[in-house]
Amino acid sequence: MKLSRSLIAVSAIAALSVGVLAGCSSSGSTSDGDAATPGAALTIAKPDGAITTESHNPFLGDSAASKYGYAKVIFEPLALVNPTGDLGTTPWLGESVEWNDDYTELTVVPRSGVKWSDGEDFTADDIVFTFDQFLSGKLTDAQGLNYEGATVDGDTVTLKFADSKFTAQARVLHTPIVPKHIWENIEDPNTDPLTEDGLAVGTGPYVLDSWTTESVTLSANADYWGGELAVPTLNYVSYGDNAALTTALASGEADWAQAFLPQIEDSYLSVDPDNQFLVSPTAGAGTLFMNLQTKPFNNPALREALAWTIDRDAYVDIAREGASEAVWNVTGLGTLLADEIIPEYQDENYSVDVDRAKEILTDAGYSWESDKLIDPDGEAVSFSITVPSGWSDWNTEQALIAEELDDALGIEVKVDQPDWGGWDASLQEGTFQATIHWLEDTGNVYGLYTSTMDPKWIVDDKASYNFGRFNEPAVTEALGTYANASSDEDRAAASEVMQKAFAENVPAIPLGAHPLLGEFNTRNYVGWPSEDDQYASADPTQPGIVQVLTELTAK
Secondary structure, eight states: OOOOSOOOOOOOSOSOOOOOOTTOSOOOOOTTOOOOOTTOOEEEEESSOOOOSOOOOTTOTTSHHHHHSGGGGTSOOSEEEOSSTTOOEEESSEEEEEEOTTSSEEEEEEOTTOBOTTSOBOOHHHHHHHHHHHHHTSSOOTTOOOEEEEEEETTEEEEEESSOOGGGHHHHHTOOOOOHHHHTTOSOTTTOOOOSTTOOOOSSSEEEEEEOSSOEEEEEOTTOTTOOOSOOEEEEEEOSSHHHHHHHHHHTSOOEEOOOOTTHHHHTGGGOTTEEEEEEEEEEEEEEEEOTTSTTTTSHHHHHHHHTTSOHHHIIIIISTTSSOBOOBTTOOOGGGGGGSOGGGTTOBOOOOHHHHHHHHHHTTOEEETTEEEOTTSOBOEEEEEOOTTOHHHHHHHHHHHHHHHHHHOOEEEEEOOOHHHHHHHHHHTOOSEEEEOOOOOSSTHHHHHHHHOGGGEETTEESSOTTOOOOHHHHHHHHHHHHOSSHHHHHHHHHHHHHHHHHHOOEEEEEEEEEEEEEEOSSEEOOOOSSOOSSOSOTTSTTHHHHHHHOEEO
16 A cells, blocks of 8 residues: 655644754755756754764663664664565674574674774674673663573574564664674773764764764765765754754755654645655554553443544544554554454454444443433443643544544543653553553564553553553463464464454554654655665664665665
8 A cells, every 4th residue: 555645744842943054965956957966965864953962872772873863874783674564684784694493592694794994804703792791781681682692603693582582583683783892891881972082883884974963974984895885974963843854854955854744745745856755654553542440441342332433544644644554454453464364354344333333332231311422330431532742643633533432422532632751651550541652563463462462561550561451361371472482383373362352352442554754855866765665664763774875876
């Protein structure tokens, strides 16, 4: 399915706009047809305000390198797991990567001929050293890899883990590999910003050139193992809000971004035929979570009735302005995982069927008084749906759901839009009634079902997923089996249990695929991912940016 190129507008993040340095923009063609500029720089932009603190450490989530994404073109992973398209794995620093049957061991053959940007050879020792930092505690295991050690046989490395990584392959494979000869002398890699000369050394296609609070410049690595790069320079800049970013992208002052843009068709795409926008669906989904522990959602009949009433196409077309794909199947699985749906449910899809919804409610003891839905206890059905203020696509969906359920079923839905902190606390503590949230994206069916039915996410009575607190022993066992199985047959059997439980219990209602977004232009370079060839997403903050940069050629 091809997706619309337009996207819902979002409100400005801040009033301040960071000025772009002269010379940071691509000097490419303009909309009046000037020729492309050979060797033009690409300016990669975000709407996050000034780049305030210099830090190039790829393991620090709040480092400039992580926040703005340039760590990913300096420090490379063993392989790239595509979160869209075919969901495939492309070996990268590993010439080959292969899991054992139960996904507790990863065998890697390091790519030969690779050098660190300081000229030293990349070897198997660098891979082992990187992961051993988690084992020794020198690096915090923030990804929960549970690494246990490695063995080396010639040039082959086998990494061992305490549990199956089938559902967390990307976490392992996307670990940035760092040079032993430099990092073994770093006292605390959990905090070191790598700002001293000679520390920001990687195998990636670009090397750090200059850093200021207004822009970060990287130059092509002349000795890059992947060959000569078409783009000689990358400039990373940040604007104060989406409006400023939109203007920069439309004018060609910025070339590449991942952002929600206001009225993207009019403000960006129509300005220049070279301006492009790619929506890449993932296995995750924007999902309506319901608090299953309290009224009205402790009654599965009501949840099922809502599933037959809420219009997923309206979510896609209105709330997301086309930047998604509707999820209608009763298993909650979307297009990318359609082949995983068991035969029983292949053609079992919800639709907007109010008569069916009312029949389900009537059979469960509900009734209507003055067009208001009354539950079996004689109380009017109402609830609040909470989403942070300013999340305009989901704020729009709140209003749509409120209107749909009032008109169709006589349910009063109150729209609640707190700040992020209040919203997050209500989900953790279970004080919300309904909300919209994303899923843990594992690239397979496990992501949806662990996010909505797995009690492992409830720790000290606080939830980080499974906000409805679903708990069914048979499903919990199936989730564990799927995550730790040593055969496709065992995983398929566990998946069947999970799909049936989800269809029968309706613990949550997926609305539409959660996409990765990318805005870019083709004034100077071609070879970008497209709707027909999603070899990676066009989101420059994702690990696949290195693959995109090696695919680009001068126009």
